[in-house]
Amino acid sequence: MTDTAAPAARPRRRLPLHALGPLLALIALIILGASLNSNFLSAGNVTNVLARSAFIGIIAVGMTFVITAGGIDLSVGSMAAFVAGVMIMAMNAMIPALGIGVPLILAGMLVALAAGLAAGLVNGFLISKVGIEAFIVTLGSMGIYRSLTTWLADGGTLSLDYEARTFYRPVYYDGLFGIAWPIIVFALVAILGELAMRKTPFGRHCAALGANEQVAKYSAVKVDRVRMATYVLLGGLVGLATIMYVPRLGSASGSTGVLWELEAIAAVIIGGTVLKGGSGRVWGTVVGVLILSLIDNILNLASIVSPYLNGAIQGVIVILAVVLQREGKSAD
């Protein structure tokens, strides 16, 4: 009708350059790593890096939903320690009844998932039903889970029975078609997460909630339930991550999972999700997790500097990775 209206045919969805920022940073790191050490791209090293990214990665996928919906969860690291502790104690206690074998492992996995979901439910309930600021709830539960773990372990370490552990170990170290289980699980979680974020009503509702709670409410989105669901989902994923973690180290203590929360949140944000909520990118989170793991790996490959400065180099690279993203944006 009026010729001044916006053109009907829009340029096709171009993936904006700045969205590619984290990917560029990741590629830069890979090139750097490969040029520093010829073993960097060896199957062994790649498997190591991917498998160890899996814990934080699985958690960070859940964190993406929480942050997209405008929340935050500081308790995931200590929740992981707690879930691992409970899982180990439960498995040790069940050995007399179940013996060492697949049933024991499955029972342990169930316990871990249930504990994770329950922990997430408690956080979610306090945040969405009682209405306490997420930062405070999860800061509180961070202290609570950490100290419960220490208490369960009597100040020391909770260890899985050695034989059970040997039986369980392949869940971390073996895999399918030469791909380690943690990598497979992480990949599945990432793909499902990306689908859930982009292709399901739940993902949209998370974004709407984070963008403008009032609007979401007026649009008949069940705000409380969606918010709660993000925390429960995250709790469940913490449980899943723990299932992968326990066969690796076979133990849990008060220092298990320290700072995982910061790492997970950093991965989410490096990946391009906005801390204040409203839009989330699961694939970005995966890239963010890989960036963080690679930094550590490369520092070990190179041993160029004093180990005291590792933290500084890490910090600089994290900032640079995000600068790359911003540069892309302003050029856009």
Next chain:
Amino acid sequence: MTDTAAPAARPRRRLPLHALGPLLALIALIILGASLNSNFLSAGNVTNVLARSAFIGIIAVGMTFVITAGGIDLSVGSMAAFVAGVMIMAMNAMIPALGIGVPLILAGMLVALAAGLAAGLVNGFLISKVGIEAFIVTLGSMGIYRSLTTWLADGGTLSLDYEARTFYRPVYYDGLFGIAWPIIVFALVAILGELAMRKTPFGRHCAALGANEQVAKYSAVKVDRVRMATYVLLGGLVGLATIMYVPRLGSASGSTGVLWELEAIAAVIIGGTVLKGGSGRVWGTVVGVLILSLIDNILNLASIVSPYLNGAIQGVIVILAVVLQREGKSAD
């Protein structure tokens, strides 16, 4: 003009009940403490608690501005360690030139303030001019400062020359009219902060910026400069806190100030400032800091439970303190 205009004389500003939430929590804690141990209200204990609160308190006042303006700073703890390290090294280096005396102390204080301001400036620049997410910048600089401190200390502890320290010591331990210096300085910072937040254009601009950056921009607020100023202010206050900290133990190491950032942010939020920005209460922050210090103090004085569970009790009390606040709100 029209008869529907509001009556000019209104009931004076009533303090809403929920704003009193943190205060109620504080009072409850004080009553609890007093009933658990008769020494709790002794001058010595009160002085201890207040003086210890001063470092976090001074930093948390600055953090209130940062958060009110919609930002966050995770680097304050490691910035404090770094500033302390630089200050100690500078003072040790200046002893031959200045001798031990007031000039040395003053020079040290200047160095600390300058280092704090500079560190804040770097954060502020990256956040407001380069436009990187505050969470990432300060997460990065947290790693950088922490690792620089460890590096400066060669993995160990940087200690102030013994004599210089003895001379400097009274800055923490002595005071005016029986009130320790850190308490005096903290009180001054809190009062000035409260005034700045409530009575100055700067405070208004911070709140406007945090509430809606666009509106602030359209209202001729120099958005970048205000944002930068909050980080510089916080850096300066970290410097000031360090000036109070160094005379206490005369040393700094990589483990100085660990988790201060979380404590400062928690204090701000317990005090009723909103994490997403837009409104801040400096007095609330002061109450928040006192709540956190008192929890520790009471746990030490009471020793009712396994020390392993201290963290859990802390977590529960923090959550309860904020629930109290919410309850007040819904009753309002």
Next chain:
Amino acid sequence: QDTKVIGVAIPSATHGFMGGLNYHAQAAIERLEATYPSLDFVLATAGDAGKMVNDIEDMVATRNISALVVLPFESEPLTAPVQAVKDAGIWVTVVDRGLSVEGIEDLYVAGDNTGFGRVAGEYFAEALKEGDNIVVLRGIPTTLDNERVDAFTAAIDGTGINVLDMQHGNWNRDDAFNVMQDFLSKYDDIDAVWAADDDMATGALEAISQAGRDGEMWVVGGAGMKQIIKRMMDGDPMLPVNVTYPPAQIATAIELTALGQVSPTPVSGRFIIGSQRITPENAEQFYFPDSPF
């Protein structure tokens, strides 16, 4: 001639003792690299057990190490990964904290944690009498801390010494300062303090002198930090003794491992560095002004 790579994995310098350990590790590596051009070292420091396992995996996968020197962050979680290293035919030296399965390592170099608690406890038993009151500042809750405290408690058992309170000072000066301040508010009569670590002793001493109760009690720390040793040498009455727990044990381990790599010298076995009591008389021997610790 082929260069051999030795991997060294230790916890990062998060408190005084570990700082000293980091310092000695780096010093030993520098020394050995200069002495043996055919040796290369990879040093990795970790803030938690998981990261330490990552570091070890990286050393094996990308640096082809022929020997590993490891101070396990925690015993249990490191056991299986170190076992895997051993199974790959790599020499393993374990330092300080034993693995939870015996017989994995080729060489074990350690301080004596039980001894560390016991020697301190024995001094308390000698110097105090029945009915005297003490308080204890514990470290970060870990197995290691448990071992030390248990040994200490066992040593004073039956002496009638009253343990008024134990709280965690986390091997941290500030935390110890706070906890000690609160102990002083709470208890009017304290005769001695076991601080379990010289960092914590430093904090505790400061709190005591602030309260003006210097004459009342003495403090026993541990691990022989240079500032503390210096004060002992100067005859500080509040620091009657100290207990060694040398961070330099890592240097011993690295040197022995290197020796085993470059020469046929037999170096396998166990090497326990006992915890000794330091007194003002012998303090001079334990004073290393150049170490950061």
Next chain:
Amino acid sequence: MAALEARGVTRSFGPIRVLHGVDFSLIPGEVHALIGENGAGKSTTMKILGGYLSPTEGALLLDGQPVSFADQRQAEDAGILMIHQEFNLALQLTVEENIFLGREKRRGPFLDQKAMRAEARDLLSRLDCHVDPRTPIRDLSVPNRQMVEIARALGRKARVLIMDEPTAVLTGRETDVLLEQIARLKAQGTAILYTSHKLDEIARISDRVTVLRDGAHIVTRTAEGFSEHAMAEAMVGRDLTDLYPAKSQAQDDVVLEVEGLTVPGRVRDASFTLRRGEVLGFAGLVGAGRTELMEGIAGLRPATGTVRVNGKTIRLGSVLAAREAGLVYLTEDRKEKGLLLGKSLTENLTLLALDRFGRLSIDKRAEDAALTQAIADFDIRVKDRAMVAGSLSGGNQQKLLLAKTMLAEPQIVIIDEPTRGIDIGTKQQIYTFIAALAAEGKSVIVVSSELPEVIGLSTRVVVMGRGHIAGELTGDQITEDAILRRAMGVKEMTGAEA
């Protein structure tokens, strides 16, 4: 029978009562208009009917049965939908996501994005709005956002459709499209509750009209024979003559010269001048780039070119520099750029001119006095001075925004859509105010999509089309026809303009 009915509905916010026993009914297949001054309680009534607010007292009847909606969802399930006066869109989400928010189409567990996109496009094209459904809302202009809101409501197939000032941000052309759609829905038997301050629209489409004044029901009658003039009188309670004041003559000296101003991607090479005491109108179709040009001048958007105030070139890209030169801009986007909705009235009022209340310490008493003054000058209906700006009625928010801008005592003021959502009585006051400013020797630029307003106020009109200045009209040349012709780029008629 009435589809939806309110009986004796009362509503209070805290101690303040804003509705006093309103009776109201809505019949299927009718357009029922609700009119009243700013703050009369129209939006509140509508929100109660739409299930967003619950009445303090009184009853709602749905098909004759008493109902109470626990939340908006239940109202929507009952077929009641509402378009809010304030946008109800999530800025970060796309058009399609917003349209289907809360009732996404699925295929299995997944979203049926294709179907939703197609339907969104379809709905929008019914409204003659051609935005891509994948555009985030934040990238849309205000009128287009409104169209998305309308599309969303249309897509939800309502029995009762409540529309709170849907045309406030639309131009005539878009309004026509909307009114056509309303007629179509009415024919299908939808009950429509409608409000607007544009009384000609009311006269055009409504079957019955209800007038509210100060929260009280004044009259309900058929629209037939209810003249615009009578409506205005019933609303305001006094006689309204002469909507537009006499135009005063501009002085000779030029206070603002804009030369070759380009806002990348939006405005090309715009040049014009403004004289002292002049009211200069800016007309154009939606998307003509008027807003962007003004924002470029005021330092709110990156721009190139020259802007001179009183002969002195000002630095582009700095709001403060413009303000210090005496030039301020009042935004058309009240909610996102104008007011801090969660902050108090005083904080909003003084934000732009805060330095006038003390550089070091803000003089709260002076601020309070300023609020009193603003309430009087702009007739802001404030029930409680301590309330937040977001609780003001839409029109009163607009007045607060005007007051805020004027507090900076500008020499040159650019007002973008000055009377958006303002009732007819207050409009008259604002026009008088603008004329008085010009008479005092200040200069005013009025950007408006309401042609009568531009024509009635300005001594000179600049017409924009597609990002550049398409012509200029003075004196008798200023007619709707001439403006539209230039705006649409029809060339053949050449006026006497320079």
